[in-house]
Amino acid sequence: MERFLDFGSLLAIGFALAVVIIILKTARIVPQRSNFVVERLGKYSRTLDSGFHILIPFIDKVAYQHTLKEEVIDVPQQACVTRDNIQVGIDAILYIQVIDAHKASYGVDHYRNAATQLAQTTMRSVIGQTDLDKTFEERAKINEEVVRALDEAASPWGIKVLRYEISDIELPESIKGALEQQMRAERERRAAIARSEGERQAMINVSEGQKQEVINLSEATKQKQINEAEGRAQEIQLIAEATAVGLSRIAQAIQQPSGKDAVSLRIAEQYVGAFSKLARTNNSMIIPAELSSIGGAVAGLSEVLKHANREKAGIGERQG
Structure with missing residues (x-):
């Protein structure tokens, strides 16, 4: 009886193993991004995509497994x-x-x-x-x-x-050494070019600065000359205006009583003063041939003033 039970147990275990093997051979799960190639009796049957698939036991076989990654x-x-x-x-x-x-x-x-x-x-x-x-x-x-x-x-x-x-x-080591020398020479060449470019740019900058300096100086000189010319013009204008005002006042003063005598006296003083300056500034002194010429000059100037007054009076009468 025990021998019969042992044989039955072995048979049950064998049957269970067979079922498990059949299930493993029948059901196949294909992972994501994978393909299984199935052969049936040694010949290509189909390609299984990802998911659950049922095969025919002992007839279908997964021959190749490929990842699509x-x-x-x-x-x-x-x-x-x-x-x-x-x-x-x-x-x-x-x-x-x-x-x-x-x-x-x-x-x-x-x-x-x-x-x-x-x-x-x-x-x-x-x-x-x-x-x-x-x-x-x-x-x-x-x-x-x-x-x-x-x-x-x-x-x-x-x-x-x-x-x-x-x-x-x-x-190779020999080629590495040659390439290093070549790269060193190339770097030195680029450095020399960079230095020359820098020097050239520096010279250009200096010349541009000198050029701008000359332009600025010429502009300043030009402006200075313009300002000086304008100043001289204004000076001449002011002197002319002042001279005109002075002459006008002198003319008005001449019309006053004893104005003519004062003018004659002033002219005589300037005449004598001019001779005194000549005596101080020169080694030789210039003296008129006739001392009476001083009085003649004064008298001549007086006659000019009288004539001018007569013309002015005539113009005033004609206007009246």
């Missing part, structure tokens, strides 16, 4: 020879994505390894057509050329090449 592949360092025969070591990173799980399963064996090998081959080809200097200056262009070539070649594999980035370029 963007994958990052580290491309190992490879030796490349540039167009000017310089060997460089290049490290890169490749970004790919599975867009067709069926092609990725049956189009190529191990698409990641295939994409890596193709990236290295393409990079060697592109670097071989580029000079050493251009490998640093045109890195973005090189990346674009590699991506274009890889994407075209990987299209039958159901793979989309998104990006290819050169992470490092290793140079």
